Amino acid sequence: MTGYTEKIREAAKRLLTEKKVDCFIGFRKGSVPMVNYPVIVSDPAKADELIWDANCAMNLANYVIGRKDKVGILATGCVARNLVTLVQENQIKREQLYIIGLPCSGMIDKSQVIDKYGDVEIVSVIDKGDTFAVEAGDKTDVLKKADFLSRNCKICAHHNPIEYDEIIGDKVADPETYIKPEDVKKSESMSDAERWEFFEKTFSPCIRCYACRNACPMCYCPTCFVDESRPQWVGKSSDETDTLTFHFLRALHLAGRCTDCGACERACPIDIPVRYLTSRLNADAKEIYGFESGLDPKMRPLLDHYKLDDLNDFFK
Amino acid sequence: MTTKSFTKDALIKAADGLRKSYRVFVPVKVGKFHEFKLFEDGDKPDFEYRKTRKSPKGLIFPQSERMLEYSIDEHKPDHHIMKESPKDYSPQVVFGIRPYDAMSFKVMDVNFDTEDYKDPWWIKRYAATTLVGICRNDLDSKMFATENFSGPYDIRGLDVALYDLGDKYIAKSLTEKGEKALAAMGGNDVSAAELAAIEKLTPDTNAPQAAPTDKIKEKVVNDLFDSTMWEDIANGCINCGACTFLCPTCWCFDIQDEIHKREGDRLRIWDSCMFPLYTLHASGHNPRGKKVQRVRNRFMHKIKYYLDKYEKGIMCVGCGRCVEACPVNIDIRRVCELMNNFTK
Ligand code: SF4
Ligand code: SF4
Ligand code: SF4
Numbered sequence: 001m002t003g004y005t006e007k008i009r010e011a012a013k014r015l016l017t018e019k020k021v022d023c024f025i026g027f028r029k030g031s032v033p034m035v036n037y038p039v040i041v042s043d044p045a046k047a048d049e050l051i052w053d054a055n056c057a058m059n060l061a062n063y064v065i066g067r068k069d070k071v072g073i074l075a076t077g078c079v080a081r082n083l084v085t086l087v088q089e090n091q092i093k094r095e096q097l098y099i100i101g102l103p104c105s106g107m108i109d110k111s112q113v114i115d116k117y118g119d120v121e122i123v124s125v126i127d128k129g130d131t132f133a134v135e136a137g138d139k140t141d142v143l144k145k146a147d148f149l150s151r152n153c154k155i156c157a158h159h160n161p162i163e164y165d166e167i168i169g170d171k172v173a174d175p176e177t178y179i180k181p182e183d184v185k186k187s188e189s190m191s192d193a194e195r196w197e198f199f200e201k202t203f204s205p206c207i208r209c210y211a212c213r214n215a216c217p218m219c220y221c222p223t224c225f226v227d228e229s230r231p232q233w234v235g236k237s238s239d240e241t242d243t244l245t246f247h248f249l250r251a252l253h254l255a256g257r258c259t260d261c262g263a264c265e266r267a268c269p270i271d272i273p274v275r276y277l278t279s280r281l282n283a284d285a286k287e288i289y290g291f292e293s294g295l296d297p298k299m300r301p302l303l304d305h306y307k308l309d310d311l312n313d314f315f316k
Numbered sequence: 317m318t319t320k321s322f323t324k325d326a327l328i329k330a331a332d333g334l335r336k337s338y339r340v341f342v343p344v345k346v347g348k349f350h351e352f353k354l355f356e357d358g359d360k361p362d363f364e365y366r367k368t369r370k371s372p373k374g375l376i377f378p379q380s381e382r383m384l385e386y387s388i389d390e391h392k393p394d395h396h397i398m399k400e401s402p403k404d405y406s407p408q409v410v411f412g413i414r415p416y417d418a419m420s421f422k423v424m425d426v427n428f429d430t431e432d433y434k435d436p437w438w439i440k441r442y443a444a445t446t447l448v449g450i451c452r453n454d455l456d457s458k459m460f461a462t463e464n465f466s467g468p469y470d471i472r473g474l475d476v477a478l479y480d481l482g483d484k485y486i487a488k489s490l491t492e493k494g495e496k497a498l499a500a501m502g503g504n505d506v507s508a509a510e511l512a513a514i515e516k517l518t519p520d521t522n523a524p525q526a527a528p529t530d531k532i533k534e535k536v537v538n539d540l541f542d543s544t545m546w547e548d549i550a551n552g553c554i555n556c557g558a559c560t561f562l563c564p565t566c567w568c569f570d571i572q573d574e575i576h577k578r579e580g581d582r583l584r585i586w587d588s589c590m591f592p593l594y595t596l597h598a599s600g601h602n603p604r605g606k607k608v609q610r611v612r613n614r615f616m617h618k619i620k621y622y623l624d625k626y627e628k629g630i631m632c633v634g635c636g637r638c639v640e641a642c643p644v645n646i647d648i649r650r651v652c653e654l655m656n657n658f659t660k
């Protein structure tokens with residue numbers, strides 16, 4: 001993925017100059033390690049600010065919602081699936097998008113890297129393909145990317161964008177069979193009481209900043225249920241019941257829509273593994289209905305179509 | 317002003333000893349991050365922590381707090397009468413707070429305690445709080461100096477300063493509250509050499525680079541407000557509350573009623589100008605309905621309005637928490653620079 005930057009700049013410049021798109025959504029290098037800055041470029045001269053590396057983990061599909069113009073956008077496997085889901089859900093028209101597909105071998109898990117160094121401050125992180133160089137304190141280590149991949153990237157089934165107008169780079173091998181996430185397996189082996197305890201312990205430290213919700217391209221409701229005041233569905237204090245309610249409802253609203261892009265988890269300022277809930281729902285969608293979100297713009301979302309052979313043994 | 321010396325072990329004992337007369341809050345690692353927690357038996361305070369992820373502002377200004385309570389049950393004689401909920405104003409010590417976090421309370425105090433308005437809960441809790449801070453050279457590269465924080469030895473916000481000299485701490489009381497707490501902490505007499513060592517640690521020692529804000533005062537508010545730079549600054553923002561909720565100097569709150577059956581609570585809860593709900597009127601109109609307006613407000617409030625209104629520098633102690641936690645790298649230092657260099 002390290003060779004993408006030049007090609008991205010070239011494509012953005014070309015699309016903007018030829019007026020094929022009105023703006024181009026990508027990343028600019030961030031001012032701190034492992035966080036890049038999403039930008040919307042409309043001047044071809046600014047295309048040279050664009051970069052790509054394994055720290056471009058926030059989901060750019062977030063920025064197309066509600067746009068009226070024609071948008072060029074970079075899309076990894078998951079981002080392309082989010083774009084498709086947004087098209088299915090009428091948040092943007094397919095014709096408005098010019099998707100530059102980027103086969104993706106995975107993003108670096110920022111919090112795992114920070115944990116490794118503890119109190120030693122990380123000065124820079126440079127993507128080198130299969131490895132990355134971390135400058136921390138007074139030394140530089142070269143670490144294997146495979147050991148520090150984001151948790152969602154480790155189980156990603158669609159590294160290559162399925163929907164695109166142009167693709168940059170060579171395809172990455174996808175796993176041949178479905179990988180059930182370890183977290184899901186773990187939760188299945190727990191009793192109800194254990195599961196509840198785990199849920200409470202994991203989610204109650206949440207500070208209700210809603211970075212997870214806002215980082216997610218599928219969370220675009222004009223008024224989120226937590227913000228609704230007539231009626232008030234959820235209390236707004238840091239009362240544990242309200243916090244936990246926010247989390248399970250947020251997850252349920254993503255059933256059959258989440259693409260496991262990991263942006264929610266990445267955005268959390270206090271590292272709450274919010275994907276625990278959505279990845280469980282993704283596994284259900286896959287195992288019960290054979291459904292994965294965002295694979296085909298012509299297909300309907302999971303929860304708005306019905307098939308005669310759908311699982312229905314809950315009807316008694 | 318009293319000075320005392322403590323070995324590193326003795327300092328933990330001193331904090332423990334204070335529990336007899338105060339509620340003592342100490343830095344403890346909870347999960348992945350350090351936070352200030354009520355010192356209880358078995359807790360292991362870690363005074364050499366680098367920075368707490370959440371700022372300690374909640375100790376004086378809790379994220380949610382029951383202000384008043386009432387009943388709407390008309391069978392009760394005092395129905396529909398708001399009564400103050402019980403609150404704990406017993407003396408508390410925040411032990412091991414860093415100078416920037418201590419200064420943040422001073423920055424917020426100008427809002428909660430003014431000529432015209434006095435917030436009773438803030439004032440009482442701030443008055444009941446003694447800040448025993450640790451000065452050590454432990455800033456990181458995301459931190460910066462402002463008028464309200466010059467460096468690790470800037471002791472303006474503290475009641476007691478504990479200078480970390482490597483193998484020991486030298487304590488210096490700075491206020492009456494501090495004097496009282498230090499008297500209860502014990503400690504050994506300080507030698508002339510130790511005194512000389514801490515005198516060398518001035519507010520400028522190991523100072524980080526300052527955020528460029530020197531020219532902001534002279535800019536016309538409306539020119540800055542109307543600038544086109546806000547579009548570019550705001551583009552990536554996802555309008556979450558990570559920056560303002562972690563920030564030690566953000567003071568905004570919302571007031572909400574919660575009723576269970578016929579008993580109600582009136583709560584005050586942190587709010588953030590990044591949320592669309594923050595300015596939503598009952599009519600449905602939202603004067604800051606667009607993201608760019610909200611992002612502009614955050615920075616204009618911190619870097620321009622506060623500066624102009626109070627003449628006490630910008631509303632920021634340079635702790636760098638927002639820089640670290642923003643998922644999309646909106647960096648207040650860059651915004652300061654853009655505002656400082658702005659020309660109409
Ligand atoms: S819930 Fe999280 S992982 Fe799923 S699409 Fe939203 S941001 Fe991505
Ligand atoms: S980002 Fe983290 S702290 Fe913020 S609401 Fe989501 S889980 Fe809670
Ligand atoms: S650096 Fe950011 S978090 Fe810290 S005081 Fe300034 S605005 Fe607040």
Ligand code: SF4
Nearest residue numbers: 566567568589614617
């Ligand atoms: S920056 Fe926003 S949230 Fe923070 S104090 Fe100012 S208006 Fe309030």
Ligand code: SF4
Nearest residue numbers: 553554556559642646
């Ligand atoms: S500046 Fe960053 S942390 Fe603050 S609201 Fe915007 S995205 Fe969230």
